[in-house]
Amino acid sequence: MAIFEASGRPDRGAAKAARAHLPRDFRGLRPKTPDRLGIRPWTPQFATRFELPNASSRNAGAIHRAIANSPQTYSVRLPGIVTLHERSPNMRGNRRLPDISDIIEKHQLSTAPPPADSLFWKMWRGVQDVATDTLALPYLQGINAGTLDPNQYGGYNVADAYYCFEGADAYQTAVSKTTPNTPLNAFLSKKLAGYQRYNATFPDTWHVSSAASISPPQVTKDYAEYEGNVAARLDPIYCLIVMIPCEYLWAWLAGQMNPPQPSNVYGEWITENNDPSGAYAMGNFLDSYMTQNPGVLDTSYAQLIYGFAQIYEYQNFAAATGTQPNDAAHYGIDKPAIPPS
Known part of the structure; x- marks a missing residue:
């Protein structure tokens, strides 16, 4: 699963617009399951959270570009979409030893x-x-x-x-x-x-x-x-x-x-x-x-x-x-x- 966060207003219209502009192969979502693309307040400043169950780090860059370059996404008040990043499924410290x-x-x-x-x-x-x-x-x-x-x-x-x-x-x-x-x-x-x-x-x-x-x-x-x-x-x-x-x-x-x-x-x-x-x-x-x-x-x-x-x-x-x-x-x-x- 790839999880993306971007600063902006928690707006369902934004979710719909962003999903519409993802390459179809990357969506991992069906039109009748909008709940899989979750929007919720995430920080005191709020953020938008996109979960794509079938995405992986290999296509993270393409997903980033698809959302960030969408005029419709900007029109629904996601000015911070350029701060998009993928959250690794494993949050263990990067410099800590792996399994020993x-x-x-x-x-x-x-x-x-x-x-x-x-x-x-x-x-x-x-x-x-x-x-x-x-x-x-x-x-x-x-x-x-x-x-x-x-x-x-x-x-x-x-x-x-x-x-x-x-x-x-x-x-x-x-x-x-x-x-x-x-x-x-x-x-x-x-x-x-x-x-x-x-x-x-x-x-x-x-x-x-x-x-x-x-x-x-x-x-x-x-x-x-x-x-x-x-x-x-x-x-x-x-x-x-x-x-x-x-x-x-x-x-x-x-x-x-x-x-x-x-x-x-x-x-x-x-x-x-x-x-x-x-x-x-x-x-x-x-x-x-x-x-x-x-x-x-x-x-x-x-x-x-x-x-x-x-x-x-x-x-x-x-x-x-x-x-x-x-x-x-x-x-x-x-x-x-x-x-x-």
């Missing part, structure tokens, strides 16, 4: 919460106040209530595309520095494969072909550069460290939210992200890695790497709604020095 059950099974990793005195929890506790402030941001509160402006949701995802495009090369470098058939190699390879697979969807879903097509907020550029430098210049174990804030913070945020109501169009964001098992597996692996490789990982430095990544996560969510965030100094965190390549 194969890694867990092959390497016998635990998905239970790591021990209370583990490095995982030490890093988390050091910036838990950042997580609390992240949850309070308008973007996350809008997700929780189902009232987030779809343009802001789409804008965040397009900016995130920049991050993913930039991250793929850095993770390729990090993977090359690991030993094959080890858990660390498996985690980083999975991250790289996830980026590559996700990046391949962008031309159809968001109509961008590379990072050069995107003008993200400066903080997104900074975060992409930061993670890229960690992945390319440091021992690959630190690449795992810089991944964990995304993996665990998103799960924690979703876990703090209300069980989504059926009417919450962002309900899948909450349910899909409410899974800390992958982050826990990474945390448990860190403990065993440090035991098997004493002296390789500097825990104080790891806490800096982790903490600054968490700051960037917070600031990126803030940028999505134009909210002024706190800086790292507010939390007493210094940006870690990363040696030049």
